[in-house]
Amino acid sequence: MGMGRGGGAGGGRGGAGIYQDEQAVRDANADAPEIPGLWRRVASLFGAYKGLLAVAGLLVVITSALGVAPALLTQQIFDRGLFPVDGSGPNLEVLWWLAIAMLAVSVIVASIDLLQTWITAKIGNSVANDLRVQMFERLLAMDLAFFTATKTGELQSRLQNDVGGIATTLRSTFTAILGNIVTAAASIAAMFVLDWRLAILSVVFLPPLLVLQRRVGQVRARVATRAQRSLADLTAITQESLSVSGVLLTKTIGREGAETERYRAANLTQLRLQLELAMRGQWFFSAVGVLMGLVPIIVYVIAGYLITGGVEVTAGTIVAFTSMNMQVRRPLLGLMRTGLDIQTSKALFARIFEYLDLRPTIVDAPDAREVNTARLGEVEFDDVVFRYATAQESAAPTLNGVDFRVAPGEFVAFVGPSGAGKTTVGYLATRLYDVTGGAVRFAGDDVRELRRDAIVAHTGVVSQESYLVHDTVAANLRLAKPEATAEELEVACRAANLHERILALPQGYDTVVGERGTRLSGGERQRLAIARVLLRDPAVLILDEATSALDTVSERHVQRAIEAAREGRTVIAIAHRLSTIRGADRIYVLDRGHIVEQGSHDELVAAGGTYAALYREQDALTAE
Missing domain, CATH: 1.20.1560.10 (ABC transporter type 1, transmembrane domain)
Structure with missing residues (x-):
């Protein structure tokens, strides 16, 4: 329907040839999409009036x-x-x-x-x-x-x-x-x-x-x-160029003139078409x-x-x-x-x-049920195969034959080289995607048989880039629990090692954090995200490289917050820095979609395999 990167508005700009080919396709297909019974559907919009x-x-x-x-x-x-x-x-x-x-x-x-x-x-x-x-x-x-x-x-x-x-x-x-x-x-x-x-x-x-x-x-x-x-x-173009990240990139590589020219060219195209339309x-x-x-x-x-x-x-x-x-x-x-x-x-x-008319690929089954609270905190992957829809058919699956089980209250971690499929594990556990083969079970049941909002209610995710809205600290926290009291906010922030820092802000909990939290440091944003998750009190906590982009001092603050957040919960950590998961009950090493090693930190180091090599490499970099 023309909504991918190569169709619709705003396809890729990967090179002059690609852009010209795409533009030719778009010009050749300039007619509106055919919608059966369009005017009947338009008329139905007025039914309530x-x-x-x-x-x-x-x-x-x-x-x-x-x-x-x-x-x-x-x-x-x-x-x-x-x-x-x-x-x-x-x-x-x-x-x-x-x-x-x-x-x-x-x-x-x-x-x-x-x-x-x-x-x-x-x-x-x-x-x-x-x-x-x-x-x-x-x-x-x-x-x-x-x-x-x-x-x-x-x-x-x-x-x-x-x-x-x-x-x-x-x-x-x-x-x-x-x-x-x-x-x-x-x-x-x-x-x-x-x-x-x-x-x-x-x-x-x-x-x-x-x-x-x-x-x-x-x-x-x-x-x-x-x-x-x-x-x-x-x-x-406006959304990309004038976002905080876009402006930062433009200014740091000196592309102000080029971005202005890109915007001017798009404006001239719009002007020409509007004049033609008029x-x-x-x-x-x-x-x-x-x-x-x-x-x-x-x-x-x-x-x-x-x-x-x-x-x-x-x-x-x-x-x-x-x-x-x-x-x-x-x-x-x-x-x-x-x-x-x-x-x-x-x-x-x-x-x-x-x-x-779009239809999501992930929908609740007609007989979808609630989570079995008797087995809350249990996560299992049973011979899971997963391939992204955008991947070429000839490409290997992102995950292939992945098996593991996490018992309630356990702390497990996934490590491996970039592209090994670590983040995909977190996506599948929360049913952001559905498996291509095998099954993901949450509290003993296939996630496809459960209501997705029930799964979400019992899971919390802290990602590498925690999203904050342009509002106050308190408002960002209440995204997870709108009815939370001031006392509950304080308890969560104390657990995340953040309360004292918030009190030092100009308006405390009423301080506006800026777009995407730009008025806070990276470590503060992560701890705020952890406090937000703690407000929901989830049974399963997924940490997706939550400290990989932080400096050493910020990492220590966040790590203490994570330690507090892990108490009484199942934790699945996708880790880049191996120092953050040394205390895991079990570490799974992923490589090219397969689990190639598993065990505790000490066991894997002693085994001298892929994990030991990664650990030695990071240890050498830290020593430098």
């Missing part, structure tokens, strides 16, 4: 019907008030009543318009908000593999730009279509009442214009798709405007011939007819523009429904 739609529809019919009243009253003003056909001179009494009637119609229409505007704005914005929430909920339900293959900027673009792009259409489409149809129908009917011959002359050119308008709309829809994809690229079909409406402007001229000329030929046509009829022609012109142009907007918005709706 049927009552408001009915009221809005009634108001539109009333205002549209009243829209022809001024022209008809104008005819009466001319033929009965100003120039009565009996030649008796102006009838002031009739003139006053007709003038009051025209004023009353204007006041009623204006009042109804206010209410109608509020209702349509309510409906349109509500539907757009519903769509945004549905998409956000769908994205959160997706498995980790989806996010590793999709740029964050692309996701943001679909949530913000695509949904925002259809908001205006949603707010105005229903009333625009209904109102313009009723107004045009009433005006054309009134024209036939006034003079059927002139009416035929006025509407004979409409069918060809509608056919041409449809073709123009199809072209605009294709341009709109390219414009939204360009906007997704622009959003991705001008596509403009010539059509210019031609329609000129053609409709000819109608009053034709009416005057034909009326002259009719009068010359002895046909009775009053001045009031001619004035009312030309006024009615203007009344027809506005809704017809409005319908054509709305039609173009709808065809253009098809691309946006298709991109939105494309994401709403």
Whole structure:
């Protein structure tokens, strides 16, 4: 569906050739994705607002019907008030009543318009908000593999730009279509009442214009798709370049100029597409405007011939007819523009429904059950085979035939060279991915038979880069337990060896940590992440290289926090620094997806195998 690194918006930039090939593919496939029953699904979005739609529809019919009243009253003003056909001179009494009637119609229409505007704005914005929430909920339900293959900027673009792009259409489409149809129908009917011959002359050119308008709309829809994809690229560049990590990289390697040029180029592409979108079909409406402007001229000329030929046509009829022609012109142009907007918005709706139709690969079974608390803390891998979906079929599995069992309260560690599959063990234990073969058991049951939220409730993960939100220390802690009291926060932070450091911050627990916790040191961020996990009191704690990026002093602080966190829990540590797992009950050595050694630290060192070699290498580096 075009959402991997090589498709959709924002594919890889690994080289000029790759980029050009990708761009060619994207240009060749610029049409929106095909969504079966698209407009039926769009219509279903309004289902929750049927009552408001009915009221809005009634108001539109009333205002549209009243829209022809001024022209008809104008005819009466001319033929009965100003120039009565009996030649008796102006009838002031009739003139006053007709003038009051025209004023009353204007006041009623204006009042109804206010209410109608509020209702349509309510409906349109509500539907757009519903769509945004549905998409956000769908994205959160997706498995980790989806996010590793999709740029964050692309996701943001679909949530913000695509949904925002259809908001205006949603707010105005229903009333625009209904109102313009009723107004045009009433005006054309009134024209036939006034003079059927002139009416035929006025509407004979409409069918060809509608056919041409449809073709123009199809072209605009294709341009709109390219414009939204360009906007997704622009959003991705902004998100990448202006994040804390992105800015740090840019400044440390001196790429400010290059990044500015990249952003300028993306902006120029967006500018070109927006101009193309704005001008596509403009010539059509210019031609329609000129053609409709000819109608009053034709009416005057034909009326002259009719009068010359002895046909009775009053001045009031001619004035009312030309006024009615203007009344027809506005809704017809409005319908054509709305039609173009709808065809253009098809691309946006298709991109939105494309994401709403995503289905996560990891879902609870219909009969999924709770965790067996009698065996809580037990984790087992039974002949596990795992291959990432993005891996080539010819490549070896990331894990192959992995067997181990961790008893409740045990501390086990996984070590090995980079790419050996250590982190994958943690992913599978928490069911962020599902195994390709074999089984992962949690508390004695296959994880695929358990509710995933039940597994999450009993596990805690501390990764190498612990994510913190741009909020206070307390708010970051309460992500794990929103109802936690101040006393509970303090207990958790004391256990994580962090409480005293927090008190030294300017506002203590109310100190804002900055984006991704940049106002804290690496060790402080890790200890805050550990305290957050301790608030949840999980039975299984997974440490994914939690100290590998820290200096020696910070590592000691974090290590003490980890020691406290391990008490009474099952701990699975994915380790890079072997010094942090010397006290493990059992150490598994992974190499190329296989467990090649297992045992305690002393046993493995004595065995003189892979672990001993890794240990000697790190020991030598530390000595230097």
